[in-house]
Amino acid sequence: MINLGILISGRGSNMEAILKSIKKGKVPIKPVVVLSNKPDAKGIKIAQKLGVKTEIIESAGIKGGNWDYDRKIVSVLEKYGVTPRNGLVCLAGFMRIMSPEFIRHFKGRIMNIHPAILPSFPGLHSQKQAVDYGVKYSGCTVHFVDEGVDTGPIILQAVVQVKDNDTEKSLSEKILAKEHEIYPKAVKLFAEGKIKVKGRKIVIS
Numbered sequence: 001m002i003n004l005g006i007l008i009s010g011r012g013s014n015m016e017a018i019l020k021s022i023k024k025g026k027v028p029i030k031p032v033v034v035l036s037n038k039p040d041a042k043g044i045k046i047a048q049k050l051g052v053k054t055e056i057i058e059s060a061g062i063k064g065g066n067w068d069y070d071r072k073i074v075s076v077l078e079k080y081g082v083t084p085r086n087g088l089v090c091l092a093g094f095m096r097i098m099s100p101e102f103i104r105h106f107k108g109r110i111m112n113i114h115p116a117i118l119p120s121f122p123g124l125h126s127q128k129q130a131v132d133y134g135v136k137y138s139g140c141t142v143h144f145v146d147e148g149v150d151t152g153p154i155i156l157q158a159v160v161q162v163k164d165n166d167t168e169k170s171l172s173e174k175i176l177a178k179e180h181e182i183y184p185k186a187v188k189l190f191a192e193g194k195i196k197v198k199g200r201k202i203v204i205s
């Protein structure tokens, strides 16, 4: 059985969607820990209510990409059995850049959800970028994490229409509903061993 660790920084709605889908469906994965870099993240209480252990490793004042900080995350994850052999790490609104060392450590075992159709609108405020640019469609992407920012192989995407009267807020809500569909799906596919990586392409069997 694969051990799942979820990293959050705030609201935790994607985390909640993943945990609930695991509870409901027959996903061969065990959510062992939810880890937050912010002590006041709302998602912590939600995880606890759903019976998952939580940990906080505060990152205030520590820049992203810092291996000294990230190795603390590694040791907590490994304490719960999330290892490079049988673990999956899901970034779910974890608003820090991971260090290359962390990414290499869990190579091919870190997923992220991004609120845009990558490679469009990487980085921050993707929904605002989409509205400002005037695209007619946007959406979300689940991808493996590599050493770039939002550049890893794409696992699943979902599209939403951008209407003339959409704002950053209304578009974010539409996209979030799709995020809650595709992130649990991607976790299930991984747990079932159905995701094959071929270069930068993903083939789902």
Ligand code: GAR
Pocket: 008, 009, 010, 011, 012, 013, 014, 015, 092, 093, 094, 113, 114, 115, 123, 124, 125, 176, 179
């Ligand atoms: C989600 O919209 C997620 O796609 C986004 O943060 C939000 C977290 O919400 N992530 C990024 O922008 C990463 N670059 P949640 O805490 O309710 O899951």
